[in-house]
Amino acid sequence: MNNYMKVIDILLDKLKKVLVRFKNAKFGLLFLINIFKIPDFITDKRVNIISKFRVGFSFATAMLYIISGIDFIPEMITGVFGFFDDLFVMIWCLGIVSEEIEKYKKLIKDDEDDNIIKNVKFEIKDE
Template sequence: MKNLMKVIDALLDGLKRVLVRFREAKLGLLFIINIFKIPDFISDKRVNIINKFRLIFALTIAIIYIVSGIDFIPEIIVGIFGFIDDMFVLVWSLGIVNEEIEKYKKIIKKNKDPKIIEDVDFHIRD
């Protein structure tokens, strides 16, 4: 019985971490806008390769898990409650994607384009 309680506590702690990530990610309209930054994120050389791999890995795992018939909680046995694990994986991956895109936005703000010259005084003569 104690082992079962430890397993349930571990699962609930994991769910709590995912839900906190979901809340901090501010998923909504802002997240939809961030999705369009994924191609820039992947092609930008300022972004670390590990961060790119993390984003691609999270999206790939989520798509494979949701599409595949293999589940931790099978829908055939428990009905609609079988989609809980699918939603868990989806929220996990969207949280990671949003974290990486928010880091990327900070990199963009910090490192401005080197081709743009700022704080230059100029005059036009006729």
């Protein structure tokens, strides 16, 4: 019984780390706004190829898992509870995409044009 409690504690700690990671990536309703940046993210040459691969791999994994008949918790045996593993995989996928989009937004914000001069005070005098 003690071993089962250790396994449950380890699983809950992992789940907690995943949820904190998603919270830091601003996962939630803001993701619905970020989803429109995915085409720009994929086509932008400033984005690392590994980040693009992570997004593509997470989408492909989630779609294959949801479409395939292989589940950790089968729906035929457990009924509605069998959809929890599908939901978890989908949340995992959306969390990774949200995290990468937030990195992309920060990259865009930090990458400013060198030809623009900021914080300059000027005035125009008409003579």
